[in-house]
Amino acid sequence: MSSLLKLSQVEAHIGQFHILHDISFEVPKGEVTVLLGRNGAGKTTTLRTIMGLNPVYRGSITYNGEQITNLKPHLIANKGIGYVPEDQGVFEDLTVGENLRVAMKREDESTTERLEWILELFPDLKKFWKKPSGQLSGGQKQMLAIARAYVNENDLLLIDEPSKGLAPIVVEKVMETILQMKEKTTIVLVEQNFMMASKIGDQFYIIDDGQTVHNGLMGELREDKALMKKYLGVS
Numbered sequence: 687m688s689s690l691l692k693l694s695q696v697e698a699h700i701g702q703f704h705i706l707h708d709i710s711f712e713v714p715k716g717e718v719t720v721l722l723g724r725n726g727a728g729k730t731t732t733l734r735t736i737m738g739l740n741p742v743y744r745g746s747i748t749y750n751g752e753q754i755t756n757l758k759p760h761l762i763a764n765k766g767i768g769y770v771p772e773d774q775g776v777f778e779d780l781t782v783g784e785n786l787r788v789a790m791k792r793e794d795e796s797t798t799e800r801l802e803w804i805l806e807l808f809p810d811l812k813k814f815w816k817k818p819s820g821q822l823s824g825g826q827k828q829m830l831a832i833a834r835a836y837v838n839e840n841d842l843l844l845i846d847e848p849s850k851g852l853a854p855i856v857v858e859k860v861m862e863t864i865l866q867m868k869e870k871t872t873i874v875l876v877e878q879n880f881m882m883a884s885k886i887g888d889q890f891y892i893i894d895d896g897q898t899v900h901n902g903l904m905g906e907l908r909e910d911k912a913l914m915k916k917y918l919g920v921s
């Protein structure tokens with residue numbers, strides 16, 4: 687299967703700190719690639735670096751075979767990459783409807799179809815359409831953040847820890863949604879909830895201290911207790 691996204695020996699700094707030392711991975715089209723690793727390993731920085739929110743110091747990032755290294759974030763987004771940040775990035779003063787409208791790059795038939803599809807998955811967003819987003823629950827905000835990225839015709843979604851801070855029942859809902867989105871879009875998922883990661887993911891990469899240190903199929907990782915304990919602290 688061909689790769690949609692490829693990172694080769696990517697290095698990045700935040701201020702004076704060298705955070706990413708050697709990040710290399712490939713994302714096959716139509717699959718979910720999960721980035722795993724302990725707190726502070728560099729997963730969020732990797733996603734931000736792909737989106738151009740953090741400069742690449744060395745190495746390269748290609749998307750659909752085209753160099754996107756150090757392009758401006760809006761140009762990267764316009765190539766069809768959607769980003770759901772860890773802090774969700776919704777505008778709290780805007781209503782649910784306004785948040786979705788602002789996110790839309792176009793208001794054409796395909797966008798409307800995608801909006802209807804996602805509103806069926808998340809009926810709460812329809813119900814609270816006119817409510818300021820700041821008044822939504824954590825789970826509803828996460829759903830809004832995912833809907834904002836999904837509403838545009840993106841070929842790739844980068845989703846950062848969608849289960850963070852959510853009750854188990856809400857995690858189930860978010861997981862079901864991502865499973866349905868998987869039928870339509872390629873996904874890179876950062877996820878600390880191993881149950882969720884292993885249900886959704888096809889392949890995984892482990893990031894440790896700013897380096898990709900291990901990769902394989904999700905099914906293999908479930909069987910490898912020693913690896914999980916070493917890099918993820920899961921036994």
Ligand SMILES: Nc1ncnc2c1ncn2[C@@H]1O[C@H](COP(=O)(O)OP(=O)(O)OP(=O)(O)O)[C@@H](O)[C@H]1O
Pocket residue numbers: 700701703705723724725726727728729730731732
């Ligand atoms: N603005 C910043 N200034 C300095 N260091 C930072 C900054 N943001 C992140 N870091 C450091 O970069 C490293 C990687 O952080 P990052 O958020 O990418 O890790 P992560 O794997 O996503 O972890 P988590 O699961 O805790 O979010 C950490 O050591 C963190 O302290």
